[in-house]
Amino acid sequence: MQLDQLYQEVLLDHYKHPHGRGLREPPAAASVAEAHHVNPTCGDEVTVRVAVSGGTLADISYDGLGCSISQASASVLYELLHGRAYPDALAVHDAFVALMSGRGQVEPDVTVLGDGVAFAGVARYPARVTCALLPWMAFKDAVARALGNPTIGGTA
Amino acid sequence: MATVEQSRLPGPGTSGVAVALPAEPRRLDVARVRADFPILDREVNGHPLVYLDSGNTSQKPRPVLDALTEHYTRHNGNVARAVHTLGTEATEAYEGARAKVAAFVGAASPAEIVFTKNSTEAINLVANAFRNGTGRFRVGPGDEVVISEMEHHSNIVPWQLLCDRTGATLRWFGITAEGRLDESTLDDLVTNRTKIVSYVHMSNILGTVNPTARIAARAREVGALVMLDCSQSVPHLPVDVAELGADFIAFTGHKMCGPTGIGVLWGRSELLAEMPPFLGGGSMIETVTMERTTYAAPPVRFEAGTPPIAQAVGLGAAVDYLTGLGMDAVRRHEEELTAYALDALATVPTLRLFGPATPVGRGGIFSFGLTGIHPHDIGQVLDAHGIAVRVGHHCARPVCARYGVPATTRASFYVHTTTAEIDALVRGLDQVRKVFG
Helix, strand or coil, X not given: CCHHHHCCHHHHHHHHCCCCEECCCCCCCCEEEEEEEECCCCCCEEEEEEEEECCXXXXXXXEEECCHHHHHHHHHHHHHHCCCEHHHHHHHHHHHHHHXXXXXXXXXXXXXHHHHHHHXXXXXXXXXXXXXXXXXXXXXXXXXXXXXXXCCCCCC | CHHHHHHHCCXXXXXXXXXXXXXXXXXXXHHHHHHCCHHHHCEECCEECEECECCCCCCCCHHHHHHHHHHHHHHCCCXXXXXXXXXXXXXXXXXXXXXXXXXXXXXXXXXXXXXXXXXXXXXXXXXXXXXHCCCCCCCCCCCEEEEECCCCHHHCHHHHHXXXXXXXXXXXXXXXCCCCECHHHHHHHCCXXXXXXXXXXXXXXXXXXXXXXXXXHHHHHHCCXXXXXXXXXXXXXXXXXXXXXXXXXXXXXXXXXXXXXCEEEEXXXXXXXXXXXXXCCCCCEEEECCCCEEEXXXXXXXXXXXXXXXXXXXXXXXXXXXXXXXXXXXXXXXXXXXXXXXXXXXXXXXEEEECCCCXXXXXXXXXXXXXXXXXXXXXXXXXXXXXXXXXXXXXXXXHHHHCCCCCEEEEECCCXXXXXXXXXXXXXXXXXXXXXX
């Protein structure tokens, strides 16, 4: 396995220059929730906050500590999903999870996953798949909370 | 004349004089040691394996692998219950391993050695005794248990559980900036409220070897028991339980060239005799009726069910192997590697070492960070060059929190480690900085 297949330039760019990083105050009149997820094997953590307004993910903000894979993954998640309608975002989420669970056998669709295709190599490293999925799992939790409790989101 | 000259020659009766001279400590022949470990021949990602993760689990030398195969191919039977030949042989091998382990750590008798599945279970066994026991094995509100911030989670969580369930209070020693146990609070921490002090002999993350004399003396003064987590020390240093002044020690087979699935609790015999059973089941009984059970004497009282027989036999072979090398020689080898590694790592730009920076009172475990590069990424790039290190919080998250980092990268050495492998690590870290710099 070549290292540059894992650490593709696009991925390292997102790590060194993350998009949308930092927890932000949500827009008014949005349903807001956040989720804090930890990878217990390495101590990495991420908090994802989503603001849902009229069926759209008005904002996704995040903060965390972690390796290049987990942090770049959060940056890509932000870029792909913020401002999207919820069902579209869910489809992207599912495609990313399928890519990560595919042990390198899933051919990613760049029209769906954008920069997320740079994570194809990660799927061949089982120990790193959890790093890539950390922000996506937190995102899914946060969205579920935001939709389940339209007045104010919870925190965990 | 001839008579006088002859009288000056050392005769058979005077050979003891030569023995009384300080013996030159044995040295490890590392090339020969390496030939004993078949796994060191393999390549990883196109590079020769550089295994710097012995603190996580050690590799196994040929005699241990052979002992496991020999046991299963020739002597497999259950222990302490079969009258047939195989059962007798298996029992003798299992009890023989207990005797070897006892001798290895200077136990007063093999009956002081309880086989568990690992160090974690050994510590839980003692913590559980304080929950279900009587007399000095009983804690409640007002009683205190003292641990340290330097512990592996296995020496934190069992005591938290004990305190949660009994109302006892958990207290702990801190860590100094240099990575030593902060003993300055000893007299405040260990008092007549203290029931047990349980701390690590050699830190699995900092490499610190903790002095034991002061804490043992203070514990004795206030009537507290002392337990030492020796998971990292027994594999790497000569350990004699009498010298440690402890009441219990825990260690594990797989970190000392033995198999996984076998650990050891050593306890002073009069204490083991006072302790209630841990798990209930076969073997650990004296007699059972439908109404009640009476229990066997230690160590069998604490070994419910079919024990890890082959694993014990493998551990016995590991003890023989280490004894053959000489634990003084093992310690000396690792002291030399430690001094070399401290100098070598000091040349790596931006490297921050967590733990003592001097080769005194520390072993061959080196946790570090590189500025701006996450340990997972360091470990990944090193693995691409065949170098195996551990990354993460090393099951010692409070230590990471103490130094304000979520994780570290850790290189740990053993009998087969060479200075060339330390050089390979330093070159590997240059590669890491190229990828992420």
